[in-house]
Amino acid sequence: MKRWLLTWVCCLSAVAFYAQSGDDPVLMTVNGMPVLRSEFASSYHRNVAIIDAEPLSVNDFLDRFIDYKLKVAAAVDAGYELLPTKPTLAIRPSATLNTAEAEACYRMACTAAGNSDMINPMQILLRVDTRASAAEVARVKLRIDSIALALKGGAVFPDLARRLSDDPSASDGGDMGWIGPNQLLAEVERAAYALQAGEVSEPFLSPAGWHIVAMIDRQPATSEVVHQWFLTPRATSPSACATPAVDELLAREYHEGALVAQVTQTTLGNLPEPDEKTLVRYFKKNKKRYGKKLKKRDFPTYRELVLADFQQQREREWVEGLRRQYKVKVNKSILKTIE
Numbered sequence: 001m002k003r004w005l006l007t008w009v010c011c012l013s014a015v016a017f018y019a020q021s022g023d024d025p026v027l028m029t030v031n032g033m034p035v036l037r038s039e040f041a042s043s044y045h046r047n048v049a050i051i052d053a054e055p056l057s058v059n060d061f062l063d064r065f066i067d068y069k070l071k072v073a074a075a076v077d078a079g080y081e082l083l084p085t086k087p088t089l090a091i092r093p094s095a096t097l098n099t100a101e102a103e104a105c106y107r108m109a110c111t112a113a114g115n116s117d118m119i120n121p122m123q124i125l126l127r128v129d130t131r132a133s134a135a136e137v138a139r140v141k142l143r144i145d146s147i148a149l150a151l152k153g154g155a156v157f158p159d160l161a162r163r164l165s166d167d168p169s170a171s172d173g174g175d176m177g178w179i180g181p182n183q184l185l186a187e188v189e190r191a192a193y194a195l196q197a198g199e200v201s202e203p204f205l206s207p208a209g210w211h212i213v214a215m216i217d218r219q220p221a222t223s224e225v226v227h228q229w230f231l232t233p234r235a236t237s238p239s240a241c242a243t244p245a246v247d248e249l250l251a252r253e254y255h256e257g258a259l260v261a262q263v264t265q266t267t268l269g270n271l272p273e274p275d276e277k278t279l280v281r282y283f284k285k286n287k288k289r290y291g292k293k294l295k296k297r298d299f300p301t302y303r304e305l306v307l308a309d310f311q312q313q314r315e316r317e318w319v320e321g322l323r324r325q326y327k328v329k330v331n332k333s334i335l336k337t338i339e
Helices: 003-021 039-049 057-077 099-113 132-150 155-164 168-172 186-193 226-230 248-269 275-285 296-325
Strands: 026-030 033-036 116-126 204-206 208-221 329-330
Touching: 026 039, 033 039, 033 099, 039 057, 039 168, 039 248, 057 248, 057 296, 057 329, 099 116, 099 226, 116 132, 116 155, 132 155, 132 208, 132 248, 132 296, 155 168, 186 204, 186 208, 208 226, 248 296, 275 296
Parallel strands: none
Antiparallel strands: 026 033, 026 329, 116 208, 204 208
């Protein structure tokens, strides 16, 4: 089992233990809104595991978490209210199912699809942490745009998916198998169902990150193509056929991620683009960040990075204003119990 998945399972077990025992104290309040220990611990362990980089300490993650919750508070104050975005909930046949069980799984998929087609999409996902800064989101956007250009230039989708995608489907060249309605993130489902066989979407953002989706095929759920797929054992398939229940903490995070994306876009996305003189001044003031012996003539080489850093500074200034506007209280003794 992959390390992040094992950590996530362990994390859910811990959350369930605290929920059942009633020992789930309030770790902090942000603008009067309580955050339970289980929510913070779940987010810390899962995000650190998925990022799979140098592990953040609890205290370092705390600062990011507070900044994120401050943006949620700003979104609520601005009157934003969205329905929770569904995490991926897919019905899959399993290599361990016998024929009768696979048939039952297929019938379940047909019932779930109703009158809608089932689709067989591929995707490339560049994951973005839901607490990422606007500058980090923009940097990943540059990568996904370059992938889109490569695809338009004749690059092979499965090859790029295997090398670049952060989605579990990467090992299958991005092939997600046959999927019905209400089994994907809402943004992915909308983009996928808008495609016909052979078409490829433009890059789009969801709470999981930046996506490009391509359509292999789409068929009525009752078609023999779909039927045979469900009857074919797959060694990489999950061991369960039934659609799992949505975890409340994960659903809340997707919901809040959508709120944060919207309030960030409204607050920062509508600001005027800095002109070249502003960016050059920023470059000259901060050029040690890019290299000790740089001259003004070197600015074009670093322009995109300078622009990303400039936008990140705008975001830091916004968050500093939120920290002055909203009161945050953290129970340090409870924080010390999280490892």
